[in-house]
Amino acid sequence: MYATPRLVAYRDEITLPDGRPGHYDWVRVPDLVRVVALVDGRLLMIEQYHYLTGPMWQLPGGNVDPDDQDSGAAARRELAEETGYRGGRWTPRGAVHPMPGLTPARVHLWSAEGLTPGESALESGEADLQVRHVSLDEAVRAVHDGRIGCASSAALVLAVATTATG
Numbered sequence: 001m002y003a004t005p006r007l008v009a010y011r012d013e014i015t016l017p018d019g020r021p022g023h024y025d026w027v028r029v030p031d032l033v034r035v036v037a038l039v040d041g042r043l044l045m046i047e048q049y050h051y052l053t054g055p056m057w058q059l060p061g062g063n064v065d066p067d068d069q070d071s072g073a074a075a076r077r078e079l080a081e082e083t084g085y086r087g088g089r090w091t092p093r094g095a096v097h098p099m100p101g102l103t104p105a106r107v108h109l110w111s112a113e114g115l116t117p118g119e120s121a122l123e124s125g126e127a128d129l130q131v132r133h134v135s136l137d138e139a140v141r142a143v144h145d146g147r148i149g150c151a152s153s154a155a156l157v158l159a160v161a162t163t164a165t166g
Contacts, residue, residue: 057153076090
């Protein structure tokens with residue numbers, strides 16, 4: 001086992017499907033949230049640089065912290081911290097396992113509308129974060145052309161687009 005404040009890495013002794021013994025390496029990280037927030041008919045999109053992947057668009061979100069009551073509380077906190085928007089009507093949109101072969105962590109998906117603007121509270125690592133207001137059509141194009149590189153953000157944008165047209 002290897003542990004940092006952000007993750008714990010494990011190597012388990014397992015029995016492989018063919019009956020032989022083997023190892024399975026996996027990582028425990030906190031669950032995450034992503035929010036599709038609609039403001040004046042447009043989605044709030046975050047553009048931010050990530051050390052491992054470079055700049056990308058994604059929906060607002062982040063870790064479910066130990067102090068959060070549940071994923072909904074984490075989603076509300078993250079949206080307010082990153083964009084300043086609060087309140088409104090919230091709808092759970094399920095959860096996805098973005099890397100099921102590496103971690104059991106889930107990304108809880110939420111949508112919010114009827115939000116009230118306010119001041120953001122960015123962390124020091126988010127100093128470069130930019131909030132964009134984009135149409136749903138532009139967000140779908142961004143999924144297809146790779147600007148939205150976050151898998152859970154892409155899944156939620158496409159789910160919302162399917163619901164809007166279906």
